[in-house]
Amino acid sequence: MSSYFNCAAFDDVNVSIRLDDNVVFLALKVEDKNADMHITLNPFQVRTLAKYLSVALTKINFADLLVEKHFGDLTVEIKQDNLHEDFDEEEYALAVPF
Numbered sequence: 001m002s003s004y005f006n007c008a009a010f011d012d013v014n015v016s017i018r019l020d021d022n023v024v025f026l027a028l029k030v031e032d033k034n035a036d037m038h039i040t041l042n043p044f045q046v047r048t049l050a051k052y053l054s055v056a057l058t059k060i061n062f063a064d065l066l067v068e069k070h071f072g073d074l075t076v077e078i079k080q081d082n083l084h085e086d087f088d089e090e091e092y093a094l095a096v097p098f
Helices: 043-057
Strands: 013-020 023-030 035-041 074-080 083-085
Touching: 023 043, 035 043
Parallel strands: 013 074
Antiparallel strands: 013 023, 023 035, 074 083
């Protein structure tokens, strides 16, 4: 078993989500720190993770965060069957609106 810790809250992060054969591949890349993390999950694991991330976000007062000036950005690319798919925000309703 291994542990890996990288605080990327203040860095720009690129995320790639790839769906292939009912498996979800997540790749997170932090350019400034030359750090990559890859994880493969089944759809049930992803759904559970998304659910509890959504629950955790309900505890954050986003209005207070508007004064923060040092947060990093997050870019997400979704791929299916190794083909780039355009992300349509209306199709993928987010748990926390912007």
